Amino acid sequence: MPFWDNARFACIVLVVLGHAIQRLIYDSDIAYAMYLAFYAFHMPAFAIISGYFSKSDPPSRRQMVRLMTDVLLPYLVFEGLWWLTKLLVEGRADPNLTEPSWTLWFLLALGIFRLVLPYLALLRWPLLWSVLISVGVGYLPNVDSTFSLSRTLGFLPFFVLGWWLREHDVVERFGLLRHRPWWLYAAAVALFAVDGWLAWSGIAVWRDIELRYWFFYDDAYTDLLSHPVWWGGAMRLLTLVIGLILSAAFFVLVPRRRTPLSRLGQYTMYVYLLHSFVLYPFRESGVLRDLEPTWLWLPTVCVLSVAVTVLLATRPVRWLTGPLVEPRARWLFRDPSLLPGRRNDPTGSRRPKAPSR
Template sequence: MSRDAGPRTSRDTGPRTSKDAAPTAPTTPLEPGRAPRRIPMWDTARFVAVTLVVIGHAIQRQTAGSEHALALYTFIYAFHMPAFGVISGYFSSADTPSAQRMRRTFTDIVVPYIVMQTIWTVVQAVVEGGKEFNPTQPTWTLWFLLALGIFRLVLPYLAILRWPLFWAVVLSVGVGYSDNVDSTFSLGRAISLLPFFLVGWQLKQWGLFDRWYEASRRTVVRVRIAAGVVFAAWAAACLLFIPQFAEFDLHHWFFYDDSYAGLGEDAWWAGGVRLGLVLLAGVLTASFLLLVPRRTVWITRFGAATMSVYLLHTFVLYPIRESGVLAGEHSAWPYVLLMVAVACAVSLFLAQPFVRRAMRWLLEPKVDWLFRRDVATPGPTPRRPGGTA
């Protein structure tokens, strides 16, 4: 099973930002009936991150026969899930959940999860046979929906502690020593990735990006040069040391879903490896966000469509992956580049407004009948999983 990231939907609304307008700090999207002002940087970051998810899934079957594919795969997986965790945390609230927020948990997470889990159960039963519906074991990309639900659930409790980020790191490192915390309801991955969600939430509390929006051009250039150097160093490491990374099975560590014993490293120091990878992911995620343009660019408008891309791209790639066409000679680097191009095209296509409108019945089904009448109908939905993701 391939691993992925978190989404955002077409329900998000708000005034467009001119390319020439100065970036502004995000508003807190908690007031009923009021949509938040969209921030170009975050929409761009969402779309780039979800496109990295699609690329990773597109080339995954080529990694067995191509070091180039494995190097790119390792490069992406080191930070793209942590990046979604940070974005999710940044737009999350530690306040006591209101009725509207609890309702959105159902409409944004639970309902899409059940619908897509059912569809994938049928698809895999037809193609692979013997598949039974099991809502406790998320299929393919759906794990992030459950992880996001867990993040939201525990955030108010962590927020009342001293040093919440410290405790999140302790949980992330410690959970790897237990074989009893597994993929059931994505609990293992949720705990492992919790520090990134907490980092995102604390970044909002600290107001660091508010300062970044207002930073001078000279400061931005210097910071981005440093961020570019970080990315270049990681890219070089992936190219030069991919045989060693493959021997250590490093890319599986970036899935954050196995115990250390399951990864073949049950020694006492295995937690130190997890801690080191968390720190690496943190540096790469920071570099990624700092390299994202602060102003509107041509892909910014697709940032509201990450839920559509995230949930639908698997239906496009599944037949290609299962056909076996990506094995053997089709793992050579020209075909890897071809699949990267295909992945980018798929991401752009699924982010188009007409696709989102056509698939709204599936991705955003109307479930008003599910709620009591005394639960207020929410106003414009400020964010969906990838927008808290």
């Protein structure tokens, strides 16, 4: 379905854009408002897509091998590359596999999502349990970024929701990919208009309370609020609701037909793992600070972010970096025949086709 490829491509563009403008938000209220507007939903949408293409059956031997080749091995490879990069550029390295470097947290999250899903699927109301886990983990300061566990459990409801939609065939039964009335598009545009207006109109407050950290789903409530409060869970629940509503609006606006960029949506993991190395020099050198005028530099960074996304998904880049992003490691397995014949992006980009929509 071109729809899912288009959705993945749009999500990965927002990921690159978010990391690209991160240094601009300290000096520009417009950049900060823009950052908040899509950070509220872009990773929730990514998690929903990943869940939609995941299975809750007990893993077979082949699926266990795939988990290692799609998630664990790329994580080890790119952690090693980050250690080397920091050693060469910063003159220091702190090898620690329990603390994912920058964007690598999502790889671990995908692995943990897949491991816990078969257990959640055995329960009644798995969606409700995932929400309770997400809200409850914020009350536990000892659950932190080690193995990206706090963030993984925070985003868990979105992944489970994606699986639930596929499990109950909601997309097919309601014809969500066949026909969309005009008012649905209008409602989605209106939601994003409200999203942008709220992000801009309350920018002073959002800076003061450091709202962006709530959308990371990473910190305990005591860290976000400076003191223990019972209503921290209500704030987490609110961010979940906002993420759900805006993700729904996002999916409404995603084109259903094939576009020139649809095929690039099948290679989101290349972009996800490689773009941080492209942005690293700009992030660390400080060249993105104090850029004026904003009306010139913010659109420029946006255009360059799309260009970087397209470039990293192209065939030459995939050919060059394929052994790193999709390591085969036949030597590692006792039975190499279990290795998948066709590689799979762990976000679900190249999973077996979904039922006809």
